[in-house]
Amino acid sequence: xxxxxxxxxxxxxxxxxxxxxxxxxxxxxxxxxxxxxxxxxxxxxxxxxxxxxxxxxxxxxxxxxxxxxxxxxxxxxxxxxxxxxxxxxxxxxxxxxxxxxxxxxxxxxxxxxxxxxxxxxxxxxxxxxxxxxxxxxxxxxxxxxxxxxxxxxxxxxxxxxxxxxxxxxxxxxxxxxxxxxxxxxxxxxxxxxxxxxxxxxxxxxxxxxxxxxxxxxxxxxxxxxxxxxxxxxxxxxxxxxxxxxxxxxxxxxxxxxxxxxxxxxxxxxxxxxxxxxxxxxxxxxxxxxxxxxxxxxxxxxxxxxxxxxxx
Amino acid sequence: xxxxxxxxxxxxxxxxxxxxxxxxxxxxxxxxxxxxxxxxxxxxxxxxxxxxxxxxxxxxxxxxxxxxxxxxxxxxxxxxxxxxxxxxxxxxxxxxxxxxxxxxxxxxxxxxxxxxxxxxxxxxxxxxxxxxxxxxxxxxxxxxxxxxxxxxxxxxxxxxxxxxxxxxxxxxxxxxxxxxxxxxxxxxxxxxxxxxxxxxxxxxxxxxxxxxxxxxxxxxxxxxxxxxxxxxxxxxxxxxxxxxxxxxxxxxxx
Numbered sequence: 001x002x003x004x005x006x007x008x009x010x011x012x013x014x015x016x017x018x019x020x021x022x023x024x025x026x027x028x029x030x031x032x033x034x035x036x037x038x039x040x041x042x043x044x045x046x047x048x049x050x051x052x053x054x055x056x057x058x059x060x061x062x063x064x065x066x067x068x069x070x071x072x073x074x075x076x077x078x079x080x081x082x083x084x085x086x087x088x089x090x091x092x093x094x095x096x097x098x099x100x101x102x103x104x105x106x107x108x109x110x111x112x113x114x115x116x117x118x119x120x121x122x123x124x125x126x127x128x129x130x131x132x133x134x135x136x137x138x139x140x141x142x143x144x145x146x147x148x149x150x151x152x153x154x155x156x157x158x159x160x161x162x163x164x165x166x167x168x169x170x171x172x173x174x175x176x177x178x179x180x181x182x183x184x185x186x187x188x189x190x191x192x193x194x195x196x197x198x199x200x201x202x203x204x205x206x207x208x209x210x211x212x213x214x215x216x217x218x219x220x221x222x223x224x225x226x227x228x229x230x231x232x233x234x235x236x237x238x239x240x241x242x243x244x245x246x247x248x249x250x251x252x253x254x255x256x257x258x259x260x261x262x263x264x265x266x267x268x269x270x271x272x273x274x275x276x277x278x279x280x281x282x283x284x285x286x287x288x289x290x291x292x293x294x295x296x297x298x299x300x301x302x303x304x305x306x307x308x309x310x311x
Numbered sequence: 312x313x314x315x316x317x318x319x320x321x322x323x324x325x326x327x328x329x330x331x332x333x334x335x336x337x338x339x340x341x342x343x344x345x346x347x348x349x350x351x352x353x354x355x356x357x358x359x360x361x362x363x364x365x366x367x368x369x370x371x372x373x374x375x376x377x378x379x380x381x382x383x384x385x386x387x388x389x390x391x392x393x394x395x396x397x398x399x400x401x402x403x404x405x406x407x408x409x410x411x412x413x414x415x416x417x418x419x420x421x422x423x424x425x426x427x428x429x430x431x432x433x434x435x436x437x438x439x440x441x442x443x444x445x446x447x448x449x450x451x452x453x454x455x456x457x458x459x460x461x462x463x464x465x466x467x468x469x470x471x472x473x474x475x476x477x478x479x480x481x482x483x484x485x486x487x488x489x490x491x492x493x494x495x496x497x498x499x500x501x502x503x504x505x506x507x508x509x510x511x512x513x514x515x516x517x518x519x520x521x522x523x524x525x526x527x528x529x530x531x532x533x534x535x536x537x538x539x540x541x542x543x544x545x546x547x548x549x550x551x552x553x554x555x556x557x558x559x560x561x562x563x564x565x
Contacts (some may be wrong), residue, residue, distance in 0.1 A: 057433055077436035081330025085434040091427035093345070095352045104348060107341045108435035110333025111325050119322070136352075156330075156435070157322035 008033050008160055008191050009054060013063030016049050023049040025215035026063060031160075036182075036192040038202045038209030040297060042307070046215040047195035048088060051164050054193060056080050068159060081109055084153030084161040088168070090145045092137045098148055099124060099133045106155040116155070123151040127181060143174025150181065160191045167201060179204055199297035211301060218304040223297055230303045231295035232257050234273035238266045238280070238287040251285060260302060269299070334436035342437065342445020343452070346414075350453060361406075361457045365464035368402050369395070372526070373468055390528055399470035400479045401525040403461045407483035410457045411491030412516065414450040416508050419498035443495065447488055454487040455480075 009031035016024040024046040031037040039047040052058035053065060056072035056079045065072060067079045092101050102120040103113070111119075124133050127147035132140060140148065146166065153161055166182070167175040182205055186192055196202050202209050203223045210220045219226055236256070240248050242264060249261045256270030270276050273292035280287075301307075327333070334341070350357060373395030380394040389397040422429040422442075432442055458480050465471045471479075494511070501507055522532070529537060 055434060057430075077331035077335060077438070078329050080434060080436045081326065081334065083434070085431075087427075087430065087434070089427060091431040093349060093428050094426055095349050100348060104345045105431065105435065107344055108334060108338070108432060108437050109322075109326075109330065110337060110341070111322060115322065115325055152431075 006033050007031070008068055009037075009193070010066045011050075011064065014050070014053065014060055014065050015062040016046075016053060016058070017061045023215055024053070027210070027212070027215075027217050029210050029217065029220065031191060031193060033159075033191055034186075034189050035207045036186050036194065036205050038206030039193070039195040039212055040197070040199065040202045040206075040209050040301070041195075041212035042197055042301075044214075045212040047197075047212055048164055050212075051162055051193070051195055054160075055083060055085050055162055081156065082159045084156065084158035086146075086149050086153045086161070086163040086166055088164040090149045092145060092148060092152070094137045097134055097136055098129055098140070101137060101148060102152055102155050105152045109156040111156065119155060123154055126154075126184075127151040128177070141174070143170050143177060146170060146174070146178060147181065150178075154185075154190075158190070160193060161185065163192065163194045165195055165197070167196075167198065175201075199301065202297055209297075211297075211304060213301075213305045213307075219300065226297060226300045227295045229300075231299040232269035233271045233295060234269075235293055235295055235299060236268040236270060236273050236277050236280075237289075237291040237293065238268070239264065239289045240266070240285075240287050248285065251283070252280065255280065258303075267299070267302075269295070331436040338437045338441035339444040339448060342432065342442050343448040346418075346446055346449030347452060349418075350449070357453065357456070361460045362464075364406060365402070365461040369399065369464055369468045369470065372398050372402070373470060393470075395468060395470045396472065398526060399465045399468070400476070403458055403465060403479050404483045404486050405520055405525065406461050407454045407458050407487030408490045408516070410454050411450055411487040412494055412512070414453060415446065415491040415495040416498050416511075419446065419495050420501050420504065420508075423499060424502075424504070446495065447491060450491050451484060451488055454484050458483045458487075 007030050009029075011027060011029050013026045013028065014024060015022065015026050027046075027050065029037075039045075039050060041047050049058065053060050053072070054067060056067065056076040059073055068082055070079050072079050093104065096104065099120050102123060103116045106116040106119065121133070124130055127150055129140075129144060129148060129151070132144065137145065137148065150161075150163075150166075163182070167178055170178065179201070182192065182194075186205075192205070194201070194205055206223060208220070208222050209226070211218045211226070219230060221229065238252075239245070245263070245266055246261055249259060249266055252259055252266065252268065255276050256268040258269040260267040260269070268276060277290055277292055377394035377398070381388060384394075388394065429439075429442055433439070462471065462477065462480055465476070465479075471477070497507070497511070522536075523529075
């Protein structure tokens, strides 16, 4: 029997250079067995590069990395046998059928047909593609292809499922279907590692996450603890019109803990959103639109980097 | 119905101590299996082309042009044999090269660029060498089928007078695979589909086909044009040239 490993991914000073460019700059993190771990950051933050190193297909330039207790530089194929990978761009075989995609992929792990046939059917049902089992992949919608890619990643019963931007490019309904499936996986004990630039996705799915920017980790924690640490409870969003925002921001001084002026809106970080908004209106300021909402990871990111996640 | 996926239902029973053990041992074969399955999607066109191609070529060149040439070349024939026997094995080898080109050009480029399925293979415990060998092996199977059908057509047209003529089959398979390897190397380096394959087809394969002694002995060319035959990539010229030896062995023993 193998010794149970509680830390399934361990990175210390993990670094990756592409020529002169340092894509990942000495990051430290640990992923525990059974948790959903997120890498949140804008495009180019180094998330996918980190993911490829975890997937044991890209060698690190420096630092330590161990996956399931093994060094990917030495045990790449062994580690890959324990992983399920959902890449940013689907890479299914478009010429063969949905079910065949799963079987062919299972063969790559050396699994026999008598295991793969029932397993493929079970996974097709799990990702709700039963009616499409005999369809060519070409005929599937974007959301269906994504779900098939997830099913394929589960064919070898992986210990860790890596998802790189799992819902990018999907419509809201398809995203919710996908989140639901990922939730069920998490409930059944699969360790998930997810990169995303959507803060709602990170909040929905991740138990713990790191916020990355320019190859570095800006902050780490649970979504709630990050919001508590780096933002206020509520946010008042005001829009006065693009040319007036900056000018009117002067008159809002004193409201909330902090004011952020963006090109299209002003954000006031406060614990008493509705009261502040009432006082602003009393003062004779008339925003075109106003909104009081809870703080989100987007605000955490803005605070940490001075930039929005999606630019 | 859409309940829990039983995530650990028993795959581990089929893995050994190391999850990569079988992939390392048999990865090439798994890639081949995959390619053969993909070929099944266009099996009807493979079969149709494999049968139609030799029939029209042998009929037009061997029987049509051949009877004209044979009538005018006296008892000596072309290099000592009937024209159909001269041209047949060369056409068989060129069918092998065409098949290799089909399997090793666009599908290989597409695996990197369009479907990106090579990345999927590599995310499993399959390495690049296994992908290359697996595709070649699958290409080999398709060539075996194509040239076997071709050879049957040759035999039916009476273009293989000796049983040793069947040696054209292994010669064609090896030639096709050697050529496929080169095409695969080119395909894997192409970043954009900017017309390289049609260029290779028209500027390399077609001249090779025409001027490597396929349709007429090379010494029929004026001396100042023979360089076309000599500069044909040695590998492929050799491949098409192989038919000479096979044909001579065949006729010598006939």
